Amino acid sequence: MKTLFRSLFAAALVTTAATAVSAQAVPAAPADTARIAFNPALINAVNTQGFEQFRETVRPLIAQMAGKKVVALGEGTHGTAEFYKLRFWLTRILMEEHCFTQVALETTYGGARRVDEALHQRTAPALKPLMQKHLLSIWQNQETAEMLTWMQAYNRRHRGHQVSLAGIDAGFGADNAQLVQQGLSQRNPTLRPHIEQLTKSAAFQDAMWMKLNEKSSKFDQPAWLSNGLAGYAAADALLKALPTARLPRAQREGLELALHNSRMVFDYPYQVKFNRRESSRDSLFAAMTQQLVRKPGSKIVLWSHNAHLSRQSTDPADNNGGGAGSFLERMFPGQYFVLGTSTAFGTFAATPQVFVSPLSPMAAYPLPAPKAGSWENSLAQVSSPAFFFNTHQLGTQDVQRPQRLVGQTPASVSQYADFQLSKAYDALLFVRTTTAATPL
Structure with missing residues (x-):
């Protein structure tokens, strides 16, 4: 147990x-x-x-x-x-x-x-x-x-x-997503769909965690799984694209850490879906x-x-x-x-x-x-x-x-x-x- x-x-x-x-x-x-x-x-x-x-x-x-x-x-x-x-x-x-x-x-x-x-x-x-x-x-x-x-x-x-x-x-993933949005949204238009998805998935999951403290709350596992997998994919795509963004070294390193942590935020649904195990x-x-x-x-x-x-x-x-x-x-x-x-x-x-x-x-x-x-x-x-x-x-x-x-x-x-x-x-x-x- x-x-x-x-x-x-x-x-x-x-x-x-x-x-x-x-x-x-x-x-x-x-x-x-x-x-x-x-x-x-x-x-x-x-x-x-x-x-x-x-x-x-x-x-x-x-x-x-x-x-x-x-x-x-x-x-x-x-x-x-x-x-x-x-x-x-x-x-x-x-x-x-x-x-x-x-x-x-x-x-x-x-x-x-x-x-x-x-x-x-x-x-x-x-x-x-x-x-x-x-x-x-x-x-x-x-x-x-x-x-x-x-x-x-x-x-x-x-x-x-x-x-x-x-x-x-x-x-909670919203702070990570906000850091990424502020650091990358103006750099490459092709990254915006991934940034928007990361922001959306983080907001959904954060709200879900907060609702779990409500006695009347019911956990929606299909929605959690779908949202988390989309968030993980978005963070992964942005992490792979980050080296192509022209950023000062310190800013790039900070965004890289935020994106690694963002993937971890969604590791729970990822492990359930692909490895059939708990994170x-x-x-x-x-x-x-x-x-x-x-x-x-x-x-x-x-x-x-x-x-x-x-x-x-x-x-x-x-x-x-x-x-x-x-x-x-x-x-x-x-x-x-x-x-x-x-x-x-x-x-x-x-x-x-x-x-x-x-x-x-x-x-x-x-x-x-x-x-x-x-x-x-x-x-x-x-x-x-x-x-x-x-x-x-x-x-x-x-x-x-x-x-x-x-x-x-x-x-x-x-x-x-x-x-x-x-x-x-x-x-x-x-x-x-x-x-x-x-x-x-």
Whole structure:
């Protein structure tokens, strides 16, 4: 059975919004409920009171990340303030000290690009309205805004070393289509039918995703399939024609990324029609990341859920190749580092809508105590309130146990997946008690 994280769109196609969460239940945890007593030598306490204190306490962790091409920073819960803040600080260190130039979120490329444009303008336009229009609501919070504001200020001070925001997801397609329309519509009249089709298909699919949050909505699979195949064909045709368009190099590269992501937006109907299988969302995350770091020397930081960035699938029955981390490890052997994050108690921000969009309302919800036998149950007993450890040093304690994977809905607090930590992450950052992110 697929989890909500790994097959969000496929789940939406076979269930109503009212039943989708219950249909995504994770298999039961193993019977072993004994707590693990961690070796104190493995525990690296982290000071979270301020950036400079944090930077000093995570030096050993940064040393493991610095030489990698792709560093993935996971979150065990969507909507947790501390995970946004600490990942921002880690990203800042990697950008300031180790030549990382991109951070990519679990959101569509075109939406992130619209926000990124504001990060490079000397006039420093307001970020809040752009975030609310173009980013999924899980990123519409004060903590993410703090990172983007820092990036905007950094770019004004470092004109020769710019940092950028990107997206690796493939959900809503209108922003991609708009970028393509603005960049190509005046270049070649023969491309206009493809541009019009891409725009039409993206608008249709975006509206369909939004309707899935309405309890009375009925999914029209034939229309979805026909529209998606037309959109995929249009994006493919434009991508193949792009080299013939006389464009400045930077503009051409941006349009190429938008078109690659547009094809991914319609990969779901494409795979159903031609390969008779579900689309692998994690493989799309990895493929988009690969596009973003094609240039020699490119280094990127990824922000997404633990369930995506893990090397290990959240579902033992999954045959799509593992988490995005598994695909990325094969693409970049030895150049991928993944940090998982986890918490035991507190609150998190979530939406009652099963299909998260830029318009999904977010509110704070409590986290129940972790279940007996879970990693969180054992980690909560460590004396330090915040710490990290290298998963490959766990030794005989590196056993398969349930780890909580909280998504964007209140009901997701009951979701667990069995993980042997060293097979999932290189390191894990644990904060015992956390708080809900602050909506914009």
